[in-house]
Amino acid sequence: EVQLVQSGAQVKKTGESLRISCKGSGYNFTNFLISWVRQMPGKGLEWMGRIDPSDSFTRYRTSSQGHVTISVDKSATTAYLVWNSLKDSDNGIYYCARHRDGIRFDPWGQGTLVIV
Template identity: 70%
Template structure:
């Protein structure tokens, strides 16, 4: 079974750093790009960027470029989403998903709730 399993919920203060993870199983990890998406309460998902696990080449949405970093570790079948200085506006559920081309994401991880509050 193809699965993406994400790390658990996080509670952070503004200005803190954070890295969340997404670990893939059930398929060849380097065969598909992995994407990260943000979903704020009551809103639709927003595409943040994607990474090719083969060589860690990344593409970011202009809306998120410079605010987050996406990385990958082939030896761990894992992809990461990192912030160096969180803001309260980063509070959201973050999903990783396998990108199958176009606007097709399947499957999705279970989501990681990130809460940033002083």
């Protein structure tokens, strides 16, 4: 079964750093892009950026560029979303999702709640 399992909820202070993870299993991890999608409190889904695990090439939403970093550890079949300095506006639920055919998001991780 293809699964993405995310790390648990985090409570941090503004200015602190944070790394959340998304571990893939049940498939060849390097064959599929992974995206991160956020949901701010009371708001809709917003695509943040994606990574190609085969070569770590990334693309970001303009507003995410420079504030977060997406990375992977191929040996651990895990993708990461990293903040160097959290802001109040980073509160929300963060989902990772695999791009099944390079396009559609399927499946999704269970989400990681970030409280700043």
